[in-house]
Amino acid sequence: MSVEFIGYVSAREQSEIISPQGPDVDPAYIETTARLHERAGFDRALVAFHSSAPDSLLIAQHAASVTKRLSLLIAHRPGFTAPTLAARQLATLDHLSCGRVAVHIITGGNDRELKADGDHLSKAERYARTDEYLTLLRSEWTSTVPFTVKGRYYNIEDAFSEVRPFNAETIPIYFGGASEEAITVAGRHADAYALWGESLAGARELVDRVTASAARHGRKPRFSISFRPIIGATEQQAWERAHDIEAQIIARQKLTLEGSQSGLDTAGTAITGDDLPGNAGSRRLQALSSQGDRHDSRLWTGVARLTGGRWNSTSLVGTAEQVVESLLAYYRLGIGTFLIRGFDPLADAEIYGKELIPLVRERVSKEEASLSHG
Template sequence: MSVEFIGYVSAQEQTEIVGPHGAAVDPDYIASSAILQERGGFNRVLVAFHSTSPDSQIVAHHAAFATTHLGLLIAHRPGFVAPTLAARQFATLDQLTGGRVAMHVITGGSDRELEADGDHLTKAERYARAAEYIRVVRQEWHGEAPFDHEGHYYRIKGAHSAVRPVHGSGIPVYFGGASEEAIAVTSKYADGYALWGEPLREAGALVDRVRSAARAHGRRIRFSISFRPIIADTEEHAWERAAAIQAELEARQEKEQDTTGIGLDRAGRKPVPGALPTNEGSRRLQKIAASGSRHDERLWTGVTQATGGRWNSTSLVGTADQVAESLLRYYRLGIETFLIRGFDPIADAQIYGNELIPRVRALVEREGRCGKLTA
């Protein structure tokens, strides 16, 4: 199996403990972080979506034209534009970038946040809409003749697109979520399944569930897992850095307490009572964090504990060699893609490119050679 690395590009420099620096849309930061990750050996970068954030497709467009071959995984919420229009938007950018685009369909984990954009569907309804949305998008990408669609959420007559994805297989579609509804959509329609960083046992069980569901439809899914690696020259220094990150985050939370009562979801914000996410992925992280801050030697949930499991927040802590060995264990579960981003985005991206990614690729290559020798 080939291994793939996905980084992260945001519109401004900001994490739980850094920034925000610069304007809400900082063109220089977008370009420089994209270039840095391209040079560091990342295959793609994720551009996230939130009800308060700059538009993900426009940010991705700027990152694309600052680079030459870096792929783009663009987070996209179904329901806010027509699926036929979204298909043409993604296909257009795919043509302009020479086939570097992928779509990460997200249904949203917070009802309150979705309501800010006028979406009042239930969780089950959002997943049903997402399934219908992906079907229409794919038909627009691949249909040779105009088509009609009569569904629960969309009614379309004579749809047809003059612009197609670069590759005949279309644009890769990623999906996430640990609920039964999410896995059902993934198994039928997604090319890649994204899960947050969990202990090996839990991650392996989730991979098996999704793989089995996809197999029932005669399909194979590519798996992606997300971590926030914390790397230092010694294991002791890495754990010291992890503790310092948690201390800095908690100090910030005390200074920036949300007094609005509506649970503003800014990076690192301490969740207010009643504002914790209820999606299954977050619940899984909350449960894992509640059972302890360290798992499988390297998995650390300190930031997850402080933020309520609202997003990718688990870390692998150690030297570059130790973290690479940990990632290899996830690779052995059948996970071929690693989405990694740091708490200090520029400095950590450099460490990943210089020290972590080459080590993991070397381990995977050696694993492949050993497999061929013993086959």
Template structure:
């Protein structure tokens, strides 16, 4: 199976200098960075187009349009990206509970009709009670996952039914549901979450199950859990891992940059957390990353956990540090476990999107040469 690369979209320019003013940030990926600050209006169409084109030119398959209670409307952002690129796809995050599933399904199907095969749904159930409350939702996490389960049942019916359908669920009732616009080919559903509820619901619905960047043994464990949850439904999901590569021409140069990123993160983390009241303590995914960080700064060959430790594992926060060849090697180790999607984003969005073209080229060339199956050899990582 081909390796899919996903980057990150942003509507506001991020600079690595000056004081930090976070843009938005929830659910694993945000448009701010740990080391950067936003400048100018929240929506900058020219910057979004430039960033999208940089991802396309570097060989990315999709960009993630993330979601938070403060973010610009994702459907509009996705349409802008798709309209101003030729082949780049969009992984559009959506949080069930605020838009009816029939309407959400038609919104995705309409995007797909204008840009066939280039839109995917990333289901974000919501792990932060405070962020849910900002949009008026005061349900607890178990309730939210049950709602997501019901939501996705209706979405798939709306996408696939060629005649009116009824639905009677715990959260949604539909009578005579029907959509005149339906995707010609199925819109893939990506799903994230580390809790038991997440695995249960994601096992039933996910085409791609997404993990944060854990050590290889942790990812292997999680793949087994999700496959076991999916098996009763006859599903065989693909898997994604989200990581923060810090590559450079040499290993020494990469570690120099990593240390500078950590320094800036330590300076700004309090400001970021205060601005958005970030509290990841109840998220099982964050807990797992912090547990690994407590065990050691570096795991496997070059998985670096210090950013996760410093930020309280605020989402996708573990890095791969090394030369381009070394980081490509470590990415292929995840592929060898059964991972087919690599969500990689950096700390300087536009510059890193351009820079990652080298990394993507190396990974794909080696995958083609080896058949993507075998883990790369061991390497020495300095500390």
């Protein structure tokens, strides 16, 4: 099984500990981040989606235009663009980038955010729509003659696209969501299933559930897991940095609660009580962090606890060698893709490229060679 690394490109510099820097859309920052990830040896970079954020497809287009090898994983929410149009947009960018496009489907678990874009469907309805949407997306990429579909959510007549994916019949579809509805749809459509950073036991459970769901359709998806690695020259230094990050987030949340926004982004907002995210992935992180901040050998859920598990917020903490060993434990579960991003986006990406990515690739290569000669 090959190993893949995915980084993170955003419209401007910001994180849980860094207030937004620069204009809302900073072309220079996008270029710097994309080129840094390419030099660091990342295979892809995720461009996220949010109802209040700059458009992910256009951010990805700019990142693709300033790189030659780096692929882009474009977060995309079904339901706000016609699936036939989205298919042509993605295929067009796939040609402009010479085959470097993948799409990450996020159906959405935050009802309040979805309503900001006019979506008032229930969760079950959203996943039913996603199922229909992805069927049409692939049809637009693969059909050699016009096709008509009359479904519950889409009524398409004589659809046909002159532009197809650059290298094959499809663009890789990554898929996120941990509810039963999500896993059912993932089994039908996902080329890669993405989960947030959980314990080994939790990750194994999700891998088994998605594998079983996909097997019913004769499919075998890849698996991706997301972490925020915190690396130090020594284990003690790594934990000191983790605790410093925790302290900075607490301080920012305190300012928010006191009514001083002073440049804080939503990542600095305290999450308590009724504000806790209710999507399945967040609930899983909430449950994990309620059991303590440390799990397995070095999984840290301190930030997930502070943010209510609102996004990929768990860390692997230690020296580069220790973090590599933890990643290999997930690799042995059948997870071959690692989405890693830091709390200091640029500096951490550079560290990952120097200390983490090459060592993981080396260790995976040795393990695979050992198995093939076993």
